[in-house]
Amino acid sequence: MRIEDIILFENDDFVALNKPSGLLTIPDRHDNELASLQGLLKKKYEQIFTVHRLDRETSGLILFAKHEASHKFLSQLFESRGVQKFYLGIINGELPTTQGSVDQPIMDHPVQKGKMVTNAKGRPALSDYEVLENFSLFSLVKVQIHTGRTHQIRVHMKYLGHPIAVDELYGTATPIKLSAIKKKFKLGKYTEEEKPLLSRLALHAFQLRFTDMHGMEQVMEAPLPKDMQAVLQQLRKHKA
Secondary structure (H helix, E strand, C coil): CCHHHHEEEECCCEEEEEECCCCECCCCCCCCHHHEHHHHHHHHHCCCEECCCCCCCCEEEEEEECCHHHHHHHHHHHHCCCCEEEEEEEEECCCCCCEEEEECCEEECCCCCCCEEECCCCECCEEEEEEEEECCCEEEEEEEECCCCCCHHHHHHHHCCCCECCCCCCCCCCCECHHHHCCCCCCCCCCCCCCCCECCCCEEEEEEEEECCCCCEEEEECCCCHHHHHHHHHHHHCCC
């Protein structure tokens, strides 16, 4: 992957990228640095500063600062909720209401490392959701998060009883296949096994809105990746 292919916008202060699913934001202890977005950016710019993170499995829009003043400004903006953050997700099933809020604190799971859970003792977490399209088996939702807790959207959707599709941790790891969507599905004559349309977490960081350090309004969007687009295309095509 060439880093240039995923840059959406850049100026002297920051760079905005469309992170592919499966790529770490920053290297963890076991990974070589180039296996992360931060490492690839350091190779290109030498100096780069992490502002916020996306889960490894989540695709979409992410910002990195190019110098210390920008890093300080953007970090404070994220911490003070000065950035509006919108995600698109494909969830399992249909929600009973077309829009609503989940105001449920989140904390580390008491037993499972790396997993989060809603709990009154946790840190405050607020998500607003809006159903954009219903397909009975799945729904496309837009979620705005007002806090930045680990796995926030995934935990809140599980709390509603409609986890994000292909979420091994909070729902089911079952990939989305055409056979689940198309009623009279038949495998091709020379095809032994059906390939999934989507085999990763169906969550995408879609839009960021903020005022930059020069007072300019910024609205940035990352187009949906091909795998999520393919699922939506088939769901629309075979909608009952």
